[in-house]
Amino acid sequence: MAPSEYRKISEASEIDSLTLEEGETEEPLSHAPPRGKLFRNLPGWAYAILGLSLVIVGFAAGLFIDLDIDRKCLIRNSYYSPALDQIDAGYEPVRFNSTVGNPTPFGGTPRPEVDNAWAAVDQVQVRGISREELIRIGGSVDDVRLPEDLGGGYMASDMYTHELHCLNFLRKATYPEYYNQSHGFTDLPHVVRLHLGEKVFFLSRL
Numbered sequence: 692m693a694p695s696e697y698r699k700i701s702e703a704s705e706i707d708s709l710t711l712e713e714g715e716t717e718e719p720l721s722h723a724p725p726r727g728k729l730f731r732n733l734p735g736w737a738y739a740i741l742g743l744s745l746v747i748v749g750f751a752a753g754l755f756i757d758l759d760i761d762r763k764c765l766i767r768n769s770y771y772s773p774a775l776d777q778i779d780a781g782y783e784p785v786r787f788n789s790t791v792g793n794p795t796p797f798g799g800t801p802r803p804e805v806d807n808a809w810a811a812v813d814q815v816q817v818r819g820i821s822r823e824e825l826i827r828i829g830g831s832v833d834d835v836r837l838p839e840d841l842g843g844g845y846m847a848s849d850m851y852t853h854e855l856h857c858l859n860f861l862r863k864a865t866y867p868e869y870y871n872q873s874h875g876f877t878d879l880p881h882v883v884r885l886h887l888g889e890k891v892f893f894l895s896r897l
Contacts, residue, residue: 773824774849797862801869813859815852819844854897857890 762780769775796808819842825834828847835846863870864887870876876883 771827773820773828773847801866809859809862812855813852815848815856817846817848818842820847821845854894857894860886860890861894 761782764782765778765780766775797805799805817837819837820828821844822832825832825845825847830845830847837843837846860875863873863876864883867876875886878886
């Protein structure tokens with residue numbers, strides 16, 4: 692075999708390969724199609740299917756995020772509570788009319804209709820929670836426990852029910868001549884005052 696011959700390539704030359712030995716042929720380094728050629732050769736219906744698939748995937752992902760975002764917001768903006776799993780996490784705008792004198796089912800002079808409206812929401816109910824749930828909310832294992840016939844576990848209640856109870860108690864206190872024989876107002880005057888102070892203090896922490 693003849694030795695390879697090396698020659699200087701002219702600057703004007705467009706040769707972009709090394710000098711071949713005698714009898715050798717130049718072969719391409721790769722058989723891959725030129726960049727972009729694969730997609731240029733796809734038929735139109737393939738592009739349509741690809742585009743439709745992307746739209747469906749994007750819609751499904753957006754739907755999943757929208758369905759889950761309310762619950763994430765609820766958990767993010769709340770302290771842990773065993774009741775969180777039982778709350779409808781849906782949000783909707785609500786406009787309140789706070790105009791002085793605006794009639795509401797819960798306001799006005801005492802009458803059976805007002806008392807019935809408050810009785811429907813002023814219901815402090817206790818529930819039993821597990822030891823793990825108690826510790827997670829910062830409770831103590833020495834807290835009050837419910838008897839087994841009431842479900843067992845550690846005694847707890849939903850705070851909003853206590854808030855409504857306090858509001859109703861304060862409302863009744865503004866009409867002592869009407870509610871002086873109702874529950875909580877038959878105690879000695881100083882005891883009633885203690886209860887009123889406790890209600891005000893509880894609501895002031897909200």
